[in-house]
Amino acid sequence: MENQGASEGRENAERRIERLSSHLGARALIKENQLAMVSCAKVMVKFPVSSVVLADYMKGDHKCIEEKIFQYFRDHPELQTPVEIPKDEHRELTMRQLKGLVRDAGIRPLKYLLEDPAQYFAVTEAAGAIDLSLGIKLGVQFSLWGGSVMNLGTQRHRDKYYAAIDNLDYTGCFAMTELHHGSNVQGIQTTAKFDPNTDEFVINTPNEGATKWWIGNAAVHGKFASVFARLILPSEECAHGLDMGVHAFIVPIRDIESHKPLPGVEIRDCGYKVGLNGVDNGALRFHSVRIPRENLLNRFGDVSRDGQYTSSLPTINKRFAATLGELVGGRVGLACGSVGVLKMAVTIAVRYSLLRQQFGPPKQPEISILDYQSQQHKLMPMLASAYAFHFATVYLVGKYADMKKSLDEQVIADVHALSAGLKAYVTSYTAKSLSVCREACGGHGYAAVNRFGILRNDHDIFQTFEGDNTVLLQQVAADLLKQYKEKFQGGTFNVTWNYLRDTMSTYLSEANPVIARREGEDHLRDPKFQLDAFRYRTSRLLHSAAVRLRKHSKTLGSFEAWNRCLNHLLILAESHIESVILARFIEIVNSCKDRNARAVLKLLCDLYALERIWKDIGSYRNVDYVAPNKAKAILRLTEYLSFEVRSVARELVDAFGIPDFVLRAPIGMQSGQYTEYTQFVGF
Numbered sequence: 001m002e003n004q005g006a007s008e009g010r011e012n013a014e015r016r017i018e019r020l021s022s023h024l025g026a027r028a029l030i031k032e033n034q035l036a037m038v039s040c041a042k043v044m045v046k047f048p049v050s051s052v053v054l055a056d057y058m059k060g061d062h063k064c065i066e067e068k069i070f071q072y073f074r075d076h077p078e079l080q081t082p083v084e085i086p087k088d089e090h091r092e093l094t095m096r097q098l099k100g101l102v103r104d105a106g107i108r109p110l111k112y113l114l115e116d117p118a119q120y121f122a123v124t125e126a127a128g129a130i131d132l133s134l135g136i137k138l139g140v141q142f143s144l145w146g147g148s149v150m151n152l153g154t155q156r157h158r159d160k161y162y163a164a165i166d167n168l169d170y171t172g173c174f175a176m177t178e179l180h181h182g183s184n185v186q187g188i189q190t191t192a193k194f195d196p197n198t199d200e201f202v203i204n205t206p207n208e209g210a211t212k213w214w215i216g217n218a219a220v221h222g223k224f225a226s227v228f229a230r231l232i233l234p235s236e237e238c239a240h241g242l243d244m245g246v247h248a249f250i251v252p253i254r255d256i257e258s259h260k261p262l263p264g265v266e267i268r269d270c271g272y273k274v275g276l277n278g279v280d281n282g283a284l285r286f287h288s289v290r291i292p293r294e295n296l297l298n299r300f301g302d303v304s305r306d307g308q309y310t311s312s313l314p315t316i317n318k319r320f321a322a323t324l325g326e327l328v329g330g331r332v333g334l335a336c337g338s339v340g341v342l343k344m345a346v347t348i349a350v351r352y353s354l355l356r357q358q359f360g361p362p363k364q365p366e367i368s369i370l371d372y373q374s375q376q377h378k379l380m381p382m383l384a385s386a387y388a389f390h391f392a393t394v395y396l397v398g399k400y401a402d403m404k405k406s407l408d409e410q411v412i413a414d415v416h417a418l419s420a421g422l423k424a425y426v427t428s429y430t431a432k433s434l435s436v437c438r439e440a441c442g443g444h445g446y447a448a449v450n451r452f453g454i455l456r457n458d459h460d461i462f463q464t465f466e467g468d469n470t471v472l473l474q475q476v477a478a479d480l481l482k483q484y485k486e487k488f489q490g491g492t493f494n495v496t497w498n499y500l501r502d503t504m505s506t507y508l509s510e511a512n513p514v515i516a517r518r519e520g521e522d523h524l525r526d527p528k529f530q531l532d533a534f535r536y537r538t539s540r541l542l543h544s545a546a547v548r549l550r551k552h553s554k555t556l557g558s559f560e561a562w563n564r565c566l567n568h569l570l571i572l573a574e575s576h577i578e579s580v581i582l583a584r585f586i587e588i589v590n591s592c593k594d595r596n597a598r599a600v601l602k603l604l605c606d607l608y609a610l611e612r613i614w615k616d617i618g619s620y621r622n623v624d625y626v627a628p629n630k631a632k633a634i635l636r637l638t639e640y641l642s643f644e645v646r647s648v649a650r651e652l653v654d655a656f657g658i659p660d661f662v663l664r665a666p667i668g669m670q671s672g673q674y675t676e677y678t679q680f681v682g683f
Contacts, residue, residue, distance in 0.1 A: 049596045049648055054655035057597055058390060062122035063657065065107070069126040070659050072105040073097075080661065081131040083448045087277045091220055094133045094278035098141070101127065101134075102168055109142040110166040114150060117329070117401045118394075124333050125340040129662050132341070132458035133278025139333050140216035140279070141165070145172030148226040151326040152248050152297035161250075173217045173225040173253070175284055180209030183471045185246060186320060190229040190286065192249050192296075193241060196307045199293050203229060203251055203286040211268075211285050214465070218253070218282030219269040225284060226297070227251045233307055244309055245316035248297040248323065251289060264289040275457030299326075325412050330466040331419040332393075332400050335426050339389045341459045342430040346383050347653040348450060348663050349437035353379060354650055356442075370646055373639060378440050380642035382433050383652055384608040387601070389426050391588045392581040396422055413479070421476040421577040424469035427462040434459060449664050474566070476573035481549070484542055519633035525602075527586045530609035533626075534579040537619055541572040582609055600648055607641040614638050 055063060073079055079097050081090070101107045112120035120142075128135025146165040149157050149172075164170035181187045189210035192201045205211055212218075218225065227249050232241035253265045261267050266285040273281065293303060300319045301311040313319045353370035360366045369375050396418055403415045438445040438452035445452050463469045523529055545568050552561035562569070585605045592598040613620065614634050620626040626634070645652070 049600045049651055051651045051654035053594050053597050054600070054651070055657050057592060057594065058387075058655060059122070059657065062119055065119060066122055066126040066657065068105065069101065069107065069123065069130070070662065072101065073130050074659065074661055076100065077661075081133070081278070083454070087272055090133065090278040091280045094131065094137050095221055097127075097131065097134045098137055099168055101138070102166075108166060109138055110146045110150070110162070113142055113147060113329070117332075117404065118397050121333055121336045121393075121397050125336050128337045128340050129344060129658060131278060132337070132455070133276050135337055135340075136216065136276055136279050139330065139337075140174060141168070141171060143329050143333055144174035144327075145217070145222075145224070145226055147329055148174060148248055148327065149250065149297065152226075152299050152323060153250075154297075154299055156294065157250070157297060171217060171221045171223050173215045173222040173282075173284075175212040175215050175218070175225040175251075176228040177212065177214055178209065179211045179213045179283075183468050185228070185324070188228060188230065188246060190227065191232050192227075192229040192247065193232040194234065194293070194303055194307055195290075196234060196305075198290070199305060200290045201231075201249060201293060201296065203227060203249065203289040203291060205285040205287070211283050213283050214270060214281050215284055216279050216281055218267060218284055219280035220282075221280055222282075223252065223254045223256060223259070225251050225253050227284075227286070231296075231301070231303070231309075233303070233309055244301065245320055246323065247301060247319075249291060250295040250297065251286070251291055253284065262289070274460060275454070276461060325416060328416055328419050329400065331423040331472075332396055334462050334466050335389075335396060335419065335423045336393045338423075338427045338430045338459065338462050339386065339393050341455055341462075342382070342386045342389065342426075342433055343653075343656040344658055344663065345430075345434050345437040345452065345455060346379065346386050347656055347658055348452070349379055349440045349445075350383065350649050350653045351663075352441045352444065352450075356444075370649065373643070375440060376642040376646050377639070378436055380645040380649070381607055381611040381638075382436065383645060383649065384604040384611070385429065385433075386656075387604045387652070388581050388585045388608045389422075389429075392422060392584050393426070395584045417476050417479040418580065420467060420472040421573060421580070423466065424463075424472040424476075425574055425577045425581075427459075428469055431456075431460060431463055451664060470570065473570045473573040476576060477545070477569035480542055480572065480576060481546060484546055517627040517630055519627075519630040521637060524610060524634060524637050525606045527589075527605070527609075530606070530613070531579070531582055531586060533613050533620065534575070534582050534609070536625060537616065538572065538575040538579050540623065541568070541575050545569055545572050578612060582612075585609075600652070603641060603644055604652075607638065607645055610634055610638045610641065 059066065079093070079100055081093060081097075085093065102109070107123060109120055109123055112123060124135050124139055124143075127138050142165070149161050149165065153161075161170060165172065176185060176188070178188050178190065181189070189206055190212065191204050191206060193204070194201055212225075212227070215222075215225070228246055229249060231244040231247040233244060235242040251265075252262055253267065254261055264287045266287065268283040268285075270281040270283060293305070296303060300313055300322045301309065303309055311319055313322055350370065353375055354368055356369045357366040358369050370379070396415075399411065399415050399418060403411045434452060434456040438456070441450065441452070444450060448454065467475075545565060548565050548568065549561050552564050556564060582605075585601075585608060589598060589601045589605050592601055613626075614631075617626065617631050617634065621628070621631060
């Protein structure tokens with residue numbers, strides 16, 4: 001009995017030691033000499049992966065143009081944005097940066113946008129790494145202003161404007177948002193009344209609430225604007241005219257030579273913002289501003305000389321949807337740009353955490369703070385997510401390029417919903433992660449030169465412009481419900497939604513008690529188990545949302561029923577987007593030909609999947625999809641995978657290809673102090 005008691009005591013002690021050792025990040029440190037392996041620069045690397053091989057696999061043909069942009073700014077330090085810069089100087093510097101890229105470095109964003117969208121989005125990500133204000137200003141000029149002219153106009157507009165937009169002679173704005181109408185674009189009040197006597201449109205701002213607001217490039221640099229207004233035709237039956245819905249018009253706002261505001265155009269400056277102060281946001285009001293009839297961007301609707309309206313699309317709603325569909329590239333760009341910000345933040349935090357040493361075992365050297373399980377828990381799933389989001393946005397860009405070529409209605413609908421969901425999900429995740437990364441770097445993370453504050457402030461608006469995230473997620477949920485309804489009426493799902501068509505019945509059946517209790521590592525790392533779990537959750541959320549909406553609609557009406565279920569619908573949309581991201585990541589892992597790179601990507605994919613399952617483990621437990629012991633096994637494995645990722649963390653962040661000079665901001669006159677300080681904190 002004594003021997004048995006002693007044995008049990010040793011087992012209990014070993015379990016306690018193992019638990020304590022997990023706080024140092026190792027799976028089990030109770031064996032002799034194993035503690036030494038977790039000290040900084042002594043971690044055993046199980047995956048001898050090359051950051052160059054990973055970078056080539058991630059970026060493919062577009063790696064060269066990113067390196068070209070980085071090299072240009074490396075060679076022109078006077079164009080790098082310092083920490084301490086006033087708003088007006090920042091605006092002028094951003095314009096010089098853009099001109100340098102286009103006119104000196106030979107980067108042609110408009111050409112790429114129209115001919116090779118993947119190259120264009122690679123350019124915007126690299127430009128945003130230099131300064132997010134530069135990335136946004138580039139997007140305003142070429143994707144919003146240039147893209148609206150090229151995509152909503154016809155050949156006459158392309159012939160007249162393409163070259164001057166491309167070389168920055170015609171700088172422009174995208175004037176859609178109004179003071180009283182942001183997300184509800186169909187509610188905008190600016191009018192464009194056709195005058196058949198002069199063959200002109202008369203642009204008017206009827207009230208203060210119709211002022212075009214937050215218009216990038218308007219305050220200082222813009223010479224033209226794509227103005228979204230209600231097209232009003234003269235009518236004998238209606239004194240106020242016939243409203244044909246929202247259309248886009250090219251409106252000159254400044255004189256080409258003098259750069260002064262044109263008659264009837266009132267321009268205001270929106271002033272300092274929380275971030276992105278290198279972008280000159282302004283407000284526009286129009287007082288009977290006359291433009292030629294040819295300035296109507298007439299791809300989806302036109303007006304003849306005698307005032308007759310023609311369109312290939314029969315209704316206002318269809319024309320409006322087609323118009324907004326052509327502008328989806330802005331959301332694609334923001335999703336890609338947000339991933340770029342996440343890459344920068346996690347790179348800075350990981351590199352710092354590898355070099356910063358604090359505490360350690362008794363009478364032993366201090367260890368890297370990334371060897372602590374708590375630090376791994378903060379940063380390693382984030383690193384895995386950065387990879388997952390990168391591959392998801394690459395997939396989105398590919399779908400977007402296919403859409404531009406095929407103009408297939410089903411592909412257009414798919415891209416619209418997918419871009420809305422990814423933009424909302426990724427930007428929200430990145431916004432939260434920026435604060436986590438700052439905190440993970442302690443006091444040094446609070447220094448402006450280490451960019452967290454700048455990135456956080458500049459990126460924050462990504463959650464709002466090009467569609468408020470809450471509104472975009474509702475669009476995803478609405479599309480899912482629409483296709484859910486069509487499924488039971490014999491319809492088909494869009495491409496991205498296919499798993500719901502094929503497996504809805506399977507996912508809604510009772511959980512398999514054997515599967516629910518399997519907890520071996522091979523099972524938990526099986527991509528089929530992971531993807532099934534994600535899709536099971538989405539299917540249950542979709543089915544229950546449909547049931548709740550049907551129930552509440554009978555007593556509350558459709559609007560109030562939607563509002564009653566709104567939080568449920570947002571969770572549904574996020575769950576679906578997570579399923580799409582994981583499916584793409586699994587495909588990427590399987591298609592990677594380099595054995596070592598594939599092993600590391602599989603590790604990241606497993607961590608991404610299991611960490612998210614664990615975060616929503618309550619949902620799985622509530623329906624017995626995961627048994628208690630299996631839930632514990634998922635947590636233990638997630639912790640272990642974070643430890644494994646830590647062993648190759650430096651190679652993984654280096655594969656992002658972000659140069660050192662981008663990871664810290666110059667502070668102008670104090671450059672000597674800055675160099676000494678950054679060497680101290682390890683960048």
